Amino acid sequence: MKTNRAVRTPGGLSVRLDVRALTVVVLLLLAALTAGVVLIGTGDFPISAADVLRTLAGEGDAGQEFIVTELRLPRVLVGLLVGASLGLGGALFQSISRNPLGSPDVLGLGQGATAGALTVIVLFGGTANQVALGALAGGLVTGTAIYLLAWKRGVHGYRLVLVGIGVSAIVTAVNGYLLTKSDIVDAARAVVWMTGSLDGRDWDQVWPLLALSAVLLPLVLANSRALGMMEMGDDVSYALGVRVERVRLLLMLSAVLLTASATAAAGPVSFVALTAPQLARRLTRSPGPNLAASLCMGAALLVTADWVSQRAFGAEQLPVGVVTGVLGGVYLLWLLVTERRAGRI
Template sequence: MTVTSSTQWTVRSRSGRISVRLHRRTVWVAVVLVVLCCAVVLASLLSGNYPITMPDVFRALGGHGTLQQRYFVNDVRLPRVLVALLVGAALAVSGAIFQSLSANPLGSPDIVGFNNGAAAGALVSILLLKDSSLASTGVGAIAGGGAVAVLIYLLSYRGGVRGYRLILVGVGVSALLSAGIAYLLSRANLNEMLNAQIWLVGSLNGRSWEHVWILLAVLVVVLPSAFLLSKPLLTLELGPDSATSLGLPVGAVRRRAITVSVVLSAAAIVCAGPISFVALAAPQVAKRLARSVGPSLSISALSGGFLLAFADLVAQRLIPGSQLPVGVTTLVLGGLYLGWLLSGEMRRGRA
């Protein structure tokens, strides 16, 4: 049974035991973002140095067409755009959780050091252990991100954890990690250093179905836990004292939120490198589109997927005859967005 109002739909089961409230604006924004994601997937499948028409794309997807068409559509372009969508979704949800946790739009894994921690852990595996397999870099990224998360949490704990302390400590730790990453690169040979530098910028070149399945597995396992955190995080945004008075276990919620955020960031970094600013910008774009009070994780995931896939499409076609790493595009767009966000925070006296 569905009950409608001017702003939302309430869907109830026949027994009345289960009910879900759907805000109309959120639903329509989600529909538009899904359409945009489908459009950027189609554009990515059509785009490339090897020309393929739209009918041939659909024939290749169905297992027909020439061998070259099936190869470029099914084995090159489709895995790449799917990895972009999944990495963007993982980064956006991770950023939305941490921005809600810190109660600050500047709080995101790439600003406060979680991404640098995961990148440092992956580089230790690649440069020191000489193992660049996905399993090894994945373990290194999760270990590095987790260790940094624990360190930042402990350093910012003083009778409780405040959002501004978490961000300030995280920025300091991030600077130290950047120095450590630079040291690792300086000790590597030329080929290893060049490959690591490209990976550190963030790139989707050469991504395969193996990366798609890894990201899907992580998102299927972790996203339900993230969505279950939506209401506790909304309560936590009232402030730790108010949240505690309402019966929320603040410490446990924070630890769960940080764990989920680190795992999502690490999975994205392993498959695409530490792509910057998606985790910062996508949650804020989603919040403005949906006009939501708390973290809109589903809209954030769709926004992040579309933004990264669109940025990768631009990076591929911006300079004819060459492909830029997608991290270059996100750095330019994210830098402009960060400047705008900082100016807005300064006007409101919060930065």
């Protein structure tokens, strides 16, 4: 079935439209928003989806207004923004490295952000906002180190992944050392943060994520065509007029910021950045980075996982990082087996 159509704009430009990919993006966006509405209605005081929508429209009673807008809506918005940031960041890294294993989870960015947060918790006893800033700084420092260590007349696929794995191992050891040096209260606080959770998230986490997304999303999408060309190789990209290293550095910085800010807001939520781009690509069956589909898939995955963490185990609610870790670990094993059978690893 033909899924590509040429659309002519009023200015005379011809634009190729991938109907299947566009349909997948719309459906994933609807799924993420639907899961968000269901999640808002989930809790000790259940609210129907219709009442949630009425309350969001300003027509609910005072009790529903407080529960929805003050308690549950910020958590869901953080979940959507964190999932979207991780999905988009993972798609950027996998496209830049041209490797399905080139995600922030494997490259060690999550561990780097964790090291920054642990440093603030263990050494300085920082507040929640200071911990978030520490996580953001840790992610940026780790991303910079990976880029510099992987540089050799440019940054290329497997070298980036191998350097990232090495940095991840080092930073993981540092995290273990920091935990052994902390007292029992700080250690417990650090372990809770390291699990990855949306519990207690409020508007203070929403606004920074929203502002950063508003800046980075247009920047990334504006360079999506160049990123698609770069997947064909640097030589081809240079021949087509792409300033490869400039675009690569810009998009890697954007991916690091997206991943670090998501980790700062919700802790190191595992494997969303790894699985979302791969699932999106399989649904769209389209070559290229599939940035919009990965973004929507990440948002849908995280809010759905959060709903599962609240409902699947009765009164024993799990942090969302536990659910994504289990599901993502299974997916990673499947991916490794598939890549080995294909002779790519």
